[in-house]
Amino acid sequence: MADTMQFDLVSPERSLLTAQVTSVQIPGADGDLTAMPNHAPLITTLRPGILTVDTDKGVQEFVVTGGFAEIGESLSVLAEQALPKADVDQATYDALVDEAQASYTHTKEAGASVDDAAKLLNDMVALAGSIGLTAKQPAL
Structure with a gap:
């Protein structure tokens, strides 16, 4: 083994x-x-x-x-x-959340189901606690 x-x-x-x-x-x-x-x-x-x-x-x-x-x-x-x-600081984290927010907004504007995009965005927000940063609140 x-x-x-x-x-x-x-x-x-x-x-x-x-x-x-x-x-x-x-x-x-x-x-x-x-x-x-x-x-x-x-x-x-x-x-x-x-x-x-x-x-x-x-x-x-x-x-x-x-x-x-x-x-x-x-x-x-x-x-x-x-x-x-160790390389993920607040600015890097905020940029990742901004990308997820943009994906959510684009999906919503296209009239498609936002379930996957909303889950991604919420998971990105929750990630802040795991890496010791301040969560950036999404606009859903």
């Missing part, structure tokens, strides 16, 4: 981490989960949240805004946006 598994975190901009890991806590759209070596194969979507990666060099945390995780013999996370948690 393996003690570690291969992990890759990538966003459209760059590869953020490639490492052997003992566990990864994933903010899944259907609930948080922890992937470890020998986890059952699974593909899940991500919600905005903190991705916590446990490596032999310590714990690393990343803020993700959505994407997918594919768990098999290895774990690949394809994030819409991902940043090291």
Whole structure:
């Protein structure tokens, strides 16, 4: 039984981490989960949240805004946006909420269902508490 598994975190901009890991806590759209070596194969979507990666060099945390995780013999996370948690300050967080707000407004003006856009916006607002920042209130 393996003690570690291969992990890759990538966003459209760059590869953020490639490492052997003992566990990864994933903010899944259907609930948080922890992937470890020998986890059952699974593909899940991500919600905005903190991705916590446990490596032999310590714990690393990343803020993700959505994407997918594919768990098999290895774990690949394809994030819409991902940043090291330490790099997310109030201005960066506010910009992420502004993007979610713009998406919500655009969807509403187009006359489409706003359920997914509203959930994304609310998840982004809730993320502030997880990273120790002041929540920016949305205009719904």
